[in-house]
Amino acid sequence: MEGDDNLAHERNKAEFDVNEMKIVWAGSRQAFEVSNRMSRLVASDPVFDKSNRAVMTRKELFKNTLRKSAHAWKLINELCLSDEESTIFKYFMDQPGFLDLHWRMFVPAIKGQGTEEQKQKWLPLANKMQIIGCYAQTELGHGSNVQGLETTATFNPQTDQFILHSPTQTSSKWWPGGLGKVSTHAVVYARLITNGKDHGVHGFIVQLRNLDDHSPLPGITIGDIGVKFGNGAYNSMDNGFLMFDKFCIPRDQMLMRLSKVTREGKYVPSDVPRQLMYGTMVSVRQTIVSNASVAMARAVCIATRYSAVRRQFGSQNGGVETQVIDYKTQQNRLFPLLASAYAFRFVGEWLKWLYTDVTQRLEASDFATLPEAHACTAGLKSMTTSATSDGIEECRKLCGGHGYLWCSGLPELFAVYVPACTYEGDNVVLQLQVARFLMKTVAQLSSGNAPAGTTAYMGRAKHLLQCRSSIQKAEDWLNPAMVLEAFEARALRMAVSCANNLKKFENQEQGFSELLADLVEAGIAHCQLIVVSKFIAKLERDIKGKGVKNQLKNLCYIYALHLIHKHLGDFLSTNTITPEQASLANNQLRSLYSQLRPNAVALVDAFDYTDHYLGSVLGRYDGNVYPKLFEEALKDPLNDSVVPDGYHEYIRPFIKQDLRSARL
Numbered sequence: 001m002e003g004d005d006n007l008a009h010e011r012n013k014a015e016f017d018v019n020e021m022k023i024v025w026a027g028s029r030q031a032f033e034v035s036n037r038m039s040r041l042v043a044s045d046p047v048f049d050k051s052n053r054a055v056m057t058r059k060e061l062f063k064n065t066l067r068k069s070a071h072a073w074k075l076i077n078e079l080c081l082s083d084e085e086s087t088i089f090k091y092f093m094d095q096p097g098f099l100d101l102h103w104r105m106f107v108p109a110i111k112g113q114g115t116e117e118q119k120q121k122w123l124p125l126a127n128k129m130q131i132i133g134c135y136a137q138t139e140l141g142h143g144s145n146v147q148g149l150e151t152t153a154t155f156n157p158q159t160d161q162f163i164l165h166s167p168t169q170t171s172s173k174w175w176p177g178g179l180g181k182v183s184t185h186a187v188v189y190a191r192l193i194t195n196g197k198d199h200g201v202h203g204f205i206v207q208l209r210n211l212d213d214h215s216p217l218p219g220i221t222i223g224d225i226g227v228k229f230g231n232g233a234y235n236s237m238d239n240g241f242l243m244f245d246k247f248c249i250p251r252d253q254m255l256m257r258l259s260k261v262t263r264e265g266k267y268v269p270s271d272v273p274r275q276l277m278y279g280t281m282v283s284v285r286q287t288i289v290s291n292a293s294v295a296m297a298r299a300v301c302i303a304t305r306y307s308a309v310r311r312q313f314g315s316q317n318g319g320v321e322t323q324v325i326d327y328k329t330q331q332n333r334l335f336p337l338l339a340s341a342y343a344f345r346f347v348g349e350w351l352k353w354l355y356t357d358v359t360q361r362l363e364a365s366d367f368a369t370l371p372e373a374h375a376c377t378a379g380l381k382s383m384t385t386s387a388t389s390d391g392i393e394e395c396r397k398l399c400g401g402h403g404y405l406w407c408s409g410l411p412e413l414f415a416v417y418v419p420a421c422t423y424e425g426d427n428v429v430l431q432l433q434v435a436r437f438l439m440k441t442v443a444q445l446s447s448g449n450a451p452a453g454t455t456a457y458m459g460r461a462k463h464l465l466q467c468r469s470s471i472q473k474a475e476d477w478l479n480p481a482m483v484l485e486a487f488e489a490r491a492l493r494m495a496v497s498c499a500n501n502l503k504k505f506e507n508q509e510q511g512f513s514e515l516l517a518d519l520v521e522a523g524i525a526h527c528q529l530i531v532v533s534k535f536i537a538k539l540e541r542d543i544k545g546k547g548v549k550n551q552l553k554n555l556c557y558i559y560a561l562h563l564i565h566k567h568l569g570d571f572l573s574t575n576t577i578t579p580e581q582a583s584l585a586n587n588q589l590r591s592l593y594s595q596l597r598p599n600a601v602a603l604v605d606a607f608d609y610t611d612h613y614l615g616s617v618l619g620r621y622d623g624n625v626y627p628k629l630f631e632e633a634l635k636d637p638l639n640d641s642v643v644p645d646g647y648h649e650y651i652r653p654f655i656k657q658d659l660r661s662a663r664l
């Protein structure tokens with residue numbers, strides 16, 4: 001069977017309405033229409049071609065990214081795209097570049113932390129891209145520890161200015177995207193000093209480059225930090241370094257929505273939580289969760305289509321071989337990732353709601369849900385990006401040798417994606433924030449304050465600490481209440497176990513340090529519970545389309561049961577389930593794989609990705625893999641000539657020597 005016949009056959013087997021599933025995946029019919037239109041607009045424009053990124057030099061890649069960004073901006077204006085449309089359009093461009101940081105961090109930082117006057121002055125310039133900005137927080141010596149930043153901003157009452165200075169090499173800003181070669185401005189985080197007193201880290205709007213000739217302003221040293229992991233990949237981004245040598249900015253360029261410095265140099269501290277200064281990070285962490293589902297879906301789409309096209313073994317007398325997707329081992333590795341893509345999509349939708357809700361509350365000076373919003377965005381960012389990075393690499397292996405080819409799309413996807421485990425907060429550091437939140441919640445249980453939101457289950461501690469799972473047969477693992485109870489009991493018991501161990505230390509901070517590894521595990525268990533519970537909640541909604549809900553149910557329970565299988569140690573050691581119940585979960589999982597199998601290709605078609613966005617010969621919609629692999633190979637510059645450069649200098653001498661010795 002040819003590749004295209006394989007996939008056509010697979011599509012015919014689907015037991016649900018793919019078009020309706022596309023709408024569920026997109027979130028609404030309107031969101032689907034926008035996404036579908038934008039992805040095709042990008043795919044049809046030759047400027048956004050991605051085919052030769054691997055063989056470009058860094059300079060070519062960078063210039064090509066500038067060209068794409070300028071073209072995108074021109075189209076966005078000419079076509080009068082809305083904010084929603086242009087965000088999605090840029091996403092499908094699939095080219096990391098300065099636009100990401102300008103729109104997702106620089107502009108939001110001013111919106112969130114600037115006063116009304118500052119917003120009126122800077123946002124129109126930024127919105128028209130008359131200035132281009134980045135987010136300069138991380139330093140050579142300090143990234144995770146924001147309070148440890150060293151750059152200083154000292155107020156000079158004589159001139160009504162701040163003097164920005166990098167006192168040490170480790171205080172150089174290091175990593176900000178868009179800083180190295182493009183940005184004219186930055187939001188810079190520095191220690192505010194007035195009258196010799198250090199008030200901690202605050203944000204400042206700083207012009208970096210001359211708007212006429214793009215040269216750095218006097219007192220500023222700036223450049224790119226060098227080549228990063230992988231061919232092409234994130235190397236289109238100019239992550240940069242920046243040093244200040246007593247560089248002066250006017251007082252009104254300190255972002256003063258929260259705390260202020262008066263003309264006289266008096267520091268007026270914020271009357272709202274100082275953590276609001278971290279608001280830009282919270283907003284980006286929230287979007288990173290939705291983006292995790294997109295990256296996971298992309299890898300899974302490639303691996304699923306290819307697994308249906310690829311055949312190995314199983315033929316008798318020269319007959320047709322087995323599609324590798326039919327091997328239970330392949331299903332056991334692939335289908336949980338497919339389920340994870342959907343699970344992350346739905347938890348991402350919920351997190352967007354949570355973020356919008358907390359933003360509205362903050363505007364009304366209600367700060368009650370801020371700790372929960374921080375814990376959820378940090379924890380889910382951490383959990384979903386770690387799972388997605390591992391998932392992309394697993395998809396590469398699921399594609400065998402061809403998965404290692406650049407044209408499979410998987411190596412570059414991995415190289416671009418994997419820093420998500422580090423940027424916007426190292427995943428371990430962020431998970432420890434969740435653990436702190438959980439320890440506080442557990443400590444308050446006896447005070448009579450009922451925990452709310454995602455920790456509401458802890459209010460049922462008495463029951464959850466004692467209950468025994470009532471699962472008796474494999475089908476019970478499809479009962480939402482029983483599945484939820486298992487995840488709640490495991491998460492609570494792990495958190496309580498950490499809290500009890502903490503009590504054994506006189507010094508709580510020292511105890512926390514000793515128990516870091518267990519605390520991270522407790523944080524992950526809590527986050528997995530959130531994802532499972534939001535997937536189950538999704539199933540309770542009105543879901544249209546023939547067979548759609550049934551497929552989502554299968555995916556939901558595959559997601560939950562594969563986690564039980566993967567983290568069996570947690571579930572058994574906390575006595576949440578017995579080994580027999582674990583074995584029943586495994587039986588149910590195998591049965592779910594069989595039910596999912598005929599729908600697998602259609603479930604990845606529901607992502608509605610264009611071949612341009614996938615960028616993969618193995619994941620092509622038409623399944624025409626082998627002829628296209630040849631075409632790609634022949635395009636390689638090494639195949640430009642039959643005899644390679646260097647033959648006469650470095651190969652021929654060996655062969656001539658062999659001939660001489662053969663004659664002797």
Ligand SMILES: CC/C=C\C/C=C\C/C=C\CCCC(=O)SCCNC(=O)CCNC(=O)[C@H](O)C(C)(C)COP(=O)(O)OP(=O)(O)OC[C@H]1O[C@@H](n2cnc3c(N)ncnc32)[C@H](O)[C@@H]1OP(=O)(O)O
Pocket residue numbers: 100101104135137138143144145146147177275276278279281282284287288291370371374422423424425426429433436
């Ligand atoms: C495809 C990609 C899509 C979109 C992305 C777009 C752009 C391109 C991609 C990449 C861009 C990457 C940009 C960056 O990386 S910017 C730099 C990011 N840096 C970090 O994330 C640093 C991580 N560190 C921190 O956030 C903090 O240092 C900390 C680890 C959270 C600790 O904070 P700190 O104040 O020092 O210390 P604590 O004493 O631990 O906390 C005090 C108190 O505050 C609470 N807290 C902390 N953070 C927040 C917050 N954001 N919101 C609300 N509350 C917060 C914390 O829980 C604690 O509370 P208590 O009640 O316990 O006192």
Ligand SMILES: Cc1cc2nc3c(=O)[nH]c(=O)nc-3n(C[C@H](O)[C@H](O)[C@H](O)COP(=O)(O)OP(=O)(O)OC[C@H]3O[C@@H](n4cnc5c(N)ncnc54)[C@H](O)[C@@H]3O)c2cc1C
Pocket residue numbers: 101135136137138141142143144145174175176177234239419422423424425426427428429432516
């Ligand atoms: C591609 C990319 C783009 C970026 N873009 C930007 C940007 O635009 N702007 C910007 O300001 N920054 C940016 N960054 C920087 C990024 O935010 C930091 O790298 C990130 O916050 C991690 O900090 P770090 O590098 O200091 O890691 P470190 O904190 O040095 O981490 C090193 C190791 O130490 C561990 N560790 C650290 N602290 C603890 C702890 N308390 N407990 C236990 N373990 C710990 C970590 O888990 C990790 O294993 C970017 C980084 C990358 C890779």
